[in-house]
Structure formats: structure tokens, C-alpha cells
Amino acid sequence: MSAPTNPVAQDSTGFIVELEQFSGPLDLLLHLIREDEVDITDLPIAKIADQFLAVISDLGLNQAADYLEMAARLLRIKAQMLLPRHLGDDEWEDPRAELVRRLLEYQQIRELVEWLGAAAARRAEQFGRGFSPEPPAAPPAPLVIDLNDLLAAAERVIALIPEPVLHRVVPRPLDVEGAIERIQALLAERAVFGWGDVVGQRPTIVDVLSAFIALLELAKRGSLHVHQEGPFAPIQIRRESPRAAD
Amino acid sequence: MSPLAQLIEAALFASARPLTVEELATLDLQAGAAAVRGALAELRDAFATGDHGVELIEIAQGWQFLTRREYAEAIDRAQFALRPRRLSPAALETLAIIAYRQPVGRSEVDEIRGVDSGAVIEKLGERGLVEIVTRGEGLGRPLLYGTTPQFLEILGLKDLDELPRLEELSVALRPPAPAEPE
Numbered sequence: 001m002s003a004p005t006n007p008v009a010q011d012s013t014g015f016i017v018e019l020e021q022f023s024g025p026l027d028l029l030l031h032l033i034r035e036d037e038v039d040i041t042d043l044p045i046a047k048i049a050d051q052f053l054a055v056i057s058d059l060g061l062n063q064a065a066d067y068l069e070m071a072a073r074l075l076r077i078k079a080q081m082l083l084p085r086h087l088g089d090d091e092w093e094d095p096r097a098e099l100v101r102r103l104l105e106y107q108q109i110r111e112l113v114e115w116l117g118a119a120a121a122r123r124a125e126q127f128g129r130g131f132s133p134e135p136p137a138a139p140p141a142p143l144v145i146d147l148n149d150l151l152a153a154a155e156r157v158i159a160l161i162p163e164p165v166l167h168r169v170v171p172r173p174l175d176v177e178g179a180i181e182r183i184q185a186l187l188a189e190r191a192v193f194g195w196g197d198v199v200g201q202r203p204t205i206v207d208v209l210s211a212f213i214a215l216l217e218l219a220k221r222g223s224l225h226v227h228q229e230g231p232f233a234p235i236q237i238r239r240e241s242p243r244a245a246d
Numbered sequence: 247m248s249p250l251a252q253l254i255e256a257a258l259f260a261s262a263r264p265l266t267v268e269e270l271a272t273l274d275l276q277a278g279a280a281a282v283r284g285a286l287a288e289l290r291d292a293f294a295t296g297d298h299g300v301e302l303i304e305i306a307q308g309w310q311f312l313t314r315r316e317y318a319e320a321i322d323r324a325q326f327a328l329r330p331r332r333l334s335p336a337a338l339e340t341l342a343i344i345a346y347r348q349p350v351g352r353s354e355v356d357e358i359r360g361v362d363s364g365a366v367i368e369k370l371g372e373r374g375l376v377e378i379v380t381r382g383e384g385l386g387r388p389l390l391y392g393t394t395p396q397f398l399e400i401l402g403l404k405d406l407d408e409l410p411r412l413e414e415l416s417v418a419l420r421p422p423a424p425a426e427p428e
Contacts, residue, residue, distance in 0.1 A: 110339070
């Protein structure tokens with residue numbers, strides 16, 4: 001372990017505590033209690049709660065939950081202590097009792113930690129034969145999950161999916177084949193005709209698209225030639241004389 | 247030394263981990279567990295009283311030759327052997343709770359430590375120090391963890407009974423002093 005430095009330093013703003021030095025909110029609480037040299041079974045809860053809040057005021061979000069839960073607990077106990085109670089009220093339960101029980105329990109664990117650490121250090125002074133092979137990796141634990149966890153996990157996954165770009169698709173198939181037939185009929189009659197002849201009097205947008213694609217298709221096949229004088233000028237369609245086969 | 251003691255000496259020399267009496271008894275099917283125990287005691291005394299650099303230690307419910315402490319520094323300096331990685335305070339806290347409460351579920355460890363302990367338990371499992379021993383009753387049939395022989399080995403303990411008894415600790419669990427109304 002690194003040299004024991006005092007994690008609490010006073011400056012003008014009050015306590016500066018390195019939260020990383022504590023393994024959790026109980027550890028921090030015990031530290032504050034030791035610093036103040038107060039009796040753990042008769043906690044000055046208001047003072048401790050204020051100190052606790054001061055310490056965690058700028059903690060990182062990833063460790064926030066455990067500390068915030070403890071802060072809420074401390075404030076609730078502080079409020080309960082302020083409630084008036086009657087003299088000789090046997091029913092009164094010390095609102096600190098549960099917290100004190102947990103602190104004592106945790107303090108006991110910390111004492112065991114010291115003991116275990118010392119035992120491990122002592123064992124490390126003796127070497128066995130050769131290198132122990134790395135213990136085989138344990139098989140993965142069977143998945144234990146409750147409904148809430150599952151739903152929360154599903155929500156996290158869904159949240160990662162980018163919002164899809166939705167657009168309405170209306171089934172309105174183009175009739176390119178029909179348009180080709182109509183144009184071929186026109187080609188059989190006339191050598192030259194205009195765009196208006198192809199689409200007719202009051203074409204729908206589907207008719208226009210079908211006719212246009214049909215024209216391009218036929219032009220590609222070499223059946224006709226499409227000509228336009230300039231932008232927005234009338235489109236002229238001319239029959240292509242069949243090429244001599246090479 | 248008896249032939250059985252010599253056989254056991256060879257087996258312990260060959261093994262990189264502690265061997266239990268039951269395992270050693272398979273070396274010679276004629277010799278029973280009692281004879282193996284007698285031979286082990288003979289061997290231990292021989293190494294304890296003679297001038298040897300190693301000693302026979304009872305550890306992790308078995309027996310193992312280990313180098314004497316006084317040579318640790320020289321071996322370390324020469325880098326002939328690696329010391330095991332130290333355990334973090336979080337790992338030791340979790341180990342302590344599992345050792346004393348086993349079989350114990352993760353939620354109880356979380357509750358006592360006041361922080362989420364899932365990742366720490368997983369790491370301890372990977373190091374072979376704790377393992378899933380059973381499943382609890384109740385909601386979700388939680389996995390319950392216990393310590394392994396490897397746990398005893400890294401602490402140099404014969405068995406779990408060598409852990410300090412809770413009432414020997416300076417902080418014994420006791421109810422908070424009754425509040426005195428003024």
C-alpha cells in the first residue's frame with residue numbers, strides 16, 4: 001500500500017477529499033467519524049451528513065449512485081432526528097440504529113481486511129515449487145437476469161439504434177412495358193413525333209415517368225432518336241433507321 | 247526416514263501445489279491415511295530439525311514444501327520466483343465477506359460493502375479465489391459464492407477455522423446504545 005497520506009486536507013472551501021481512496025460510502029463515513037473522533041453509536045448525524053455532502057459534491061458520475069444513496073439516507077435520518085418525541089416514549093426507535101449497525105459491520109470487515117492482507121503478505125515470503133500454473137478460467141456463470149434487468153438492457157440496446165429515416169412508399173407501379181408498346185405503335189405510323197404524342201392529353205405523373213423511361217429504353221436499344229433543341233424546348237422523337245447488321 | 251516418507255517427499259517435490267492426505271494416499275495403495283499422516287509428521291520433523299532451506303507446511307487442507315522465510319529476500323532479489331500479485335482493498339473486503347458468510351450471494355456483499363461488487367467478485371473468480379457453490383432460494387435463485395482451496399493457499403491457512411473468530415475482533419457486533427430520553 002502507498003504511504004498513508006491524509007486524504008482530507010483543509011483549504012478555504014472546506015474539505016478536499018480524494019474519493020478514489022475510499023472503497024465506498026461506508027468507508028468514507030467511517031473516515032469522517034474517525035476524523036471527528038465521535039462515538040459511532042451516538043452519531044452526530046447532522047454534522048456527519050453535512051460533511052458527507054460537502055465531500056461528494058463534486059464526485060464523478062460513475063461512482064455517484066452509491067454515494068448519493070447514502071447521502072439521501074443521511075438526510076432522511078437527520079430529518080427524523082428533528083421530529084419531536086415524547087418523554088419516556090418506549091415506541092421511539094433511534095433512526096440511526098440501522099446505519100450504526102451497518103457501520104459497525106463494515107468496520108468489522110475492514111478489520112478482517114487488515115488481517116487477511118497481513119496473512120497474504122506473510123504467505124508471500126515463502127515460495128513453493130516452481131510456478132503455479134494460472135488457474136483455469138472459470139466457466140461463464142449461467143445467466144441470471146430478472147425482468148427489470150432484461151428490459152433495461154433492451155432499452156439500452158434500442159437507444160443505440162439511430163432514428164430511422166422514414167418515408168412513405170406508395171405502391172404505384174410504373175407501366176414501362178405498356179409505354180414501350182404505345183411508342184412502338186407510334187413509330188410504326190410516323191417517322192417523327194413529339195413528346196405530347198407519347199404521353200397523351202392529360203398524363204398522370206406515373207404515365208409521364210413510364211413514358212420517359214420507355215423512351216430512354218428504346219433509345220438505348222437504338223429504335224429511336226430523342227432530340228431537344230435546348231432546355232425546356234419540345235422533345236422530338238425520330239424513328240432510327242435500322243442499322244445494317246455488321 | 248521410512249520408505250513411505252521418502253516416497254511422499256518425492257511426490258511433494260514434484261507437485262507445484264499442496265497435496266492432501268487423500269491424494270498422497272493414492273501413491274501407495276497399501277498405506278492408509280493414518281500411515282500417510284505419520285510419514286508426513288516424520289518428514290516435517292526431519293526438515294524442521296535438520297539444516298534445510300525448505301520446510302514442510304500444512305496449508306490449504308494439504309501439505310507443501312515452501313522455502314524458509316529468511317531466504318525470501320535473496321530469492322526475490324535474484325528474481326528466481328515471482329511473488330503473487332497483491333489484492334486490492336476492494337478485493338480483500340469482498341473476500342472477507344465471502345469467507346465469513348459463505349455461501350453468500352452478491353446482493354449481500356453489495357449490502358455490506360455499500361457498493362456494487364459484481365466486477366470484484368468476477369475478478370476473484372477468475373483468480374480462482376472464490377467460486378459459485380450453489381444457488382440460493384428465493385427470487386431469481388441467486389448464485390451463492392464460497393472460497394476455494396486457492397484462497398487458503400494465498401493466505402497460508404490450513405483451513406477456514408484459522409480465520410480470526412469474529413468475537414476476537416476489537417469491533418464486535420453489538421446493538422447501538424439505547425437512546426436516553428432527557
